[in-house]
Amino acid sequence: xxxxxxxxxxxxxGGIVTPAFVSLIVxxxxxxxxxxxxxxxSFAELLDSPIYRALLGQLGIxxxxxxxxxFYMYVGICxxxxxxxxxxxxxxxxxxxxxxKKTLDVTLSYPIRRWRYLLExxxxxxxxxxxxxxxxxxxxxxxxxxxxxxxxxxxxxxxxTAFWFWLFALGALSLFCGTxxxxxxxALSASGALIITQYVMTRLGDLxxxxxxxxxxxxxxxxxxxxxxxxxxxxxxxxxxxxVGIVALGAALYVFQNRELAY
Amino acid sequence: xxxxxxxxxxxxTKIYGREMTLAGRRFGRRVVGxxxxxxxxxxxxxxxxxxxxxxxxxxxxxxxxxxxxIQEGSITVFGMDHHDDALEIRERIGYIPGDLxxxxxxxxxxxxxxxxxxxxxxxxxxxxxxxxxxxxxxxRVKSLSTGNRQQVGLILALASKPDFMILDEPTSGxxxxxAASAHRLFRELRAEGKTIFLSSHDLAEVQAVCDRIGIxxxxxxxxxxxxxxxxxxxxxxxxxxxxxxxxxxxxxxxxDSVISVEAEDEDTLLLKVKEDINxxxxxxxxxxxxxxxxxxxxxxxxxxxxxx
Numbered sequence: 043x044x045x046x047x048x049x050x051x052x053x054x055x056g057g058i059v060t061p062a063f064v065s066l067i068v069x070x071x072x073x074x075x076x077x078x079x080x081x082x083x084s085f086a087e088l089l090d091s092p093i094y095r096a097l098l099g100q101l102g103i104x105x106x107x108x109x110x111x112x113f114y115m116y117v118g119i120c121x122x123x124x125x126x127x128x129x130x131x132x133x134x135x136x137x138x139x140x141x142x143k144k145t146l147d148v149t150l151s152y153p154i155r156r157w158r159y160l161l162e163x164x165x166x167x168x169x170x171x172x173x174x175x176x177x178x179x180x181x182x183x184x185x186x187x188x189x190x191x192x193x194x195x196x197x198x199x200x201x202x203t204a205f206w207f208w209l210f211a212l213g214a215l216s217l218f219c220g221t222x223x224x225x226x227x228x229a230l231s232a233s234g235a236l237i238i239t240q241y242v243m244t245r246l247g248d249l250x251x252x253x254x255x256x257x258x259x260x261x262x263x264x265x266x267x268x269x270x271x272x273x274x275x276x277x278x279x280x281x282x283x284x285x286v287g288i289v290a291l292g293a294a295l296y297v298f299q300n301r302e303l304a305y
Numbered sequence: 306x307x308x309x310x311x312x313x314x315x316x317x318t319k320i321y322g323r324e325m326t327l328a329g330r331r332f333g334r335r336v337v338g339x340x341x342x343x344x345x346x347x348x349x350x351x352x353x354x355x356x357x358x359x360x361x362x363x364x365x366x367x368x369x370x371x372x373x374x375i376q377e378g379s380i381t382v383f384g385m386d387h388h389d390d391a392l393e394i395r396e397r398i399g400y401i402p403g404d405l406x407x408x409x410x411x412x413x414x415x416x417x418x419x420x421x422x423x424x425x426x427x428x429x430x431x432x433x434x435x436x437x438x439x440x441x442x443x444x445r446v447k448s449l450s451t452g453n454r455q456q457v458g459l460i461l462a463l464a465s466k467p468d469f470m471i472l473d474e475p476t477s478g479x480x481x482x483x484a485a486s487a488h489r490l491f492r493e494l495r496a497e498g499k500t501i502f503l504s505s506h507d508l509a510e511v512q513a514v515c516d517r518i519g520i521x522x523x524x525x526x527x528x529x530x531x532x533x534x535x536x537x538x539x540x541x542x543x544x545x546x547x548x549x550x551x552x553x554x555x556x557x558x559x560x561d562s563v564i565s566v567e568a569e570d571e572d573t574l575l576l577k578v579k580e581d582i583n584x585x586x587x588x589x590x591x592x593x594x595x596x597x598x599x600x601x602x603x604x605x606x607x608x609x610x611x612x613x
Contacts, residue, residue, distance in 0.1 A: 044422040052410055144406035148461070151370055151400035151471075152423035153392050303372040304321060 045162035050169060057170035065177035067120045072185035082106045109191035118266040121205050126241055129212035134219050134233040136163050138226040141305050157295040164217055171209040175202030200275040204264035211260055211287030212237050218294040224305055311469050311500040312346040316378035319364050337524040338364035344519045344529050351491055351501040353515035357612045361524040362504045363403055366471055399462035403473035413442030413457045420461055427466040434460045437486045451478040472503045488514045508604050520611045540602035540610055543576040546595040560584050
C-alpha cells in the first residue's frame with residue numbers, strides 16, 4: 043500500500059480543500075434559507091417548464107417549498123456536477139499526467155506490477171472522493187439542526203453514498219479512457235464524451251418518448267430524486283453501478299498491465 | 306545465455322506505427338525503432354551504447370525494460386525473459402532514463418524512502434553515494450537544478466546496488482567534477498562484478514569508463530567492439546607525400562578500405578582508412594613516396610565516421 047499511502051499523504055491539500063469548498067453550498071443554503079423559502083413557491087411554478095425538467099431531471103419533481111426538497115435540489119445539482127467534473131478530470135489523468143511529466147519510466151523500473159500501481163493510485167482518488175459526501179452529510183445534518191428544519195439522515199446517507207458510487211463507476215470509466223489513450227487531451231476528450239453523453243441521456247430521457255435513453259446512463263441509477271421518493275437505495279441499481287465500475291476498473295487495470303508504453 | 310552474459314539481445318526488431326493500404330492508398334506510417342539488433346553485455350563490464358539521436362538507443366533500452374512490445378527477437382536479462390519475468394528482473398536492475406523526471410513534490414529523501422519499499426536500499430552504499438553526490442536531499446525536486454536532479458536520479462538508480470544498471474546518459478547535466486565522481490563509482494561497481502549498460506554522447510566518458518561499445522544507427526547495430534581495439538583497428542589517418550606523380554584521387558577512393566581522400570597541398574594527400582590498410586599500401590607502392598605517416602584516428606573521428 044506504499045503507493046496509496048504516499049500519494050494520499052502528498053495529495054492532501056487538493057484532496058481536502060476541494061471537497062471542503064464544494065460542501066460550502068450547505069452552510070450557504072442554511073444561511074439564505076428564510077429568503078429562499080419565500081421565493082420557493084414562485085420558483086416551483088417555473089420548474090413545470092420542460093426546459094427545467096430536462097435540466098433538473100428527477101430533482102425537478104422535488105417539492106421546493108420544503109427544506110428537504112430545496113436541500114436535495116440545490117445540493118443534488120451541485121453534487122451531480124461535482125461528480126461529472128471530478129470523474130472526467132481526475133481518473134483519466136492518473137496515468138496520463140505521469141506520462142506528461144515523464145515520471146512513469148522511473149517508477150515502473152521498480153518491481154511493482156503496473157495494475158497494482160494503478161489500482162493504488164485510483165484508491166487515492168476514491169479515498170478523497172469519500173470526503174465530498176462525508177462533508178455534505180455532516181454539514182447537512184448540523185445545518186438542518188441549526189435552522190430547526192427536518193432532514194431524514196438515513197435518506198441523506200443513502201443519497202451521499204450513491205454519489206460516491208457514481209464517482210467510483212464513472213471514475214473507473216474515465217480511468218479506462220486514460221489507460222487506453224495514454225495521452226491527456228485524448229483521454230479527457232474520451233472520458234468527457236462518455237460521461238457527459240450519459241448525463242445528457244438521462245436529462246433527455248425525461249422528455250417525451252426518449253425514456254429508453256435513461257436506461258443507458260449511469261446517472262439514472264441511484265438517482266437522488268428516486269432515493270428521495272422511495273426512501274431507500276435500490277440494491278438492483280446499486281448492483282448496476284457497482285457492476286459497471288468493477289468491469290471498467292478491471293478493464294483499465296488489464297489494459298495498463300498489458301499495453302505497450304510507447305510515448 | 307552464457308554464464309557470463311547479463312543481457313542478451315537477439316534479433317530485436319521494433320517497428321512503431323501501422324501502415325494499411327486501402328483502395329490503392331496508403332494510410333498510417335511505420336517507423337523503424339530497431340531492426341535485427343543483436344548484442345550481449347557480459348557480467349562485470351561497462352557496455353557503452355552509442356548512436357546519433359533517433360538511432361534506436363532509447364527504443365532498445367525501453368524494450369529491455371519491457372515498456373515496448375517487440376515484433377521479433379528475444380531479450381533475456383540474467384537468463385530470464387524480459388517480458389515474462391519482468392518483475393524478477395526489476396528486483397535486480399537500476400535505471401535512469403535519458404530525460405529523467407522525478408516527482409516534483411517529493412524531496413530526495415522522500416523519493417529514496419518511497420522507492421526503498423519496492424527495491425530495498427543498501428544503507429551503507431547509500432551513505433557512500435550521499436558523500437559523493439552533493440545534492441541536498443532535503444529539498445523538493447522542483448527546487449533542484451538540472452544537475453542536482455540528475456544526482457538524485459543517480460542515487461536512486463544506484464542506491465540498491467543492483468546487479469545490472471541501465472543508464473541512459475547518466476552524467477548529462479552534471480558538472481565535470483560530479484561526472485568524474487560518477488565515473489569513479491561506475492568503475493568501482495564494475496570492480497565488484499556489477500554490470501552497466503550505458504548510453505552516452507560524451508565520448509570522453511565512453512573512453513573513460515566503457516570496456517566495450519555498440520554503435521546503433523538507423524535502428525541497426527553497426528558495430529560492437531572493445532574500446533581498446535576500436536582506436537587502433539577501425540580508423541587510421543594516412544598522410545602521404547609524393548616526390549613526383551600524385552595518384553588520381555578517384556583511384557584511391559575506389560579502394561574499399563579508403564573512406565575519404567583529401568589533398569592537403571600539391572604533393573600531399575590525407576586519407577582516412579578503415580580496417581585493412583594493406584590494399585592501399587599496395588597501390589601506393591606504384592608511386593614515388595617522399596613521406597608516409599600512419600596515425601590512429603581519435604575516438605571522436607571514429608564515432609563521427611560511424612554516425613555519418
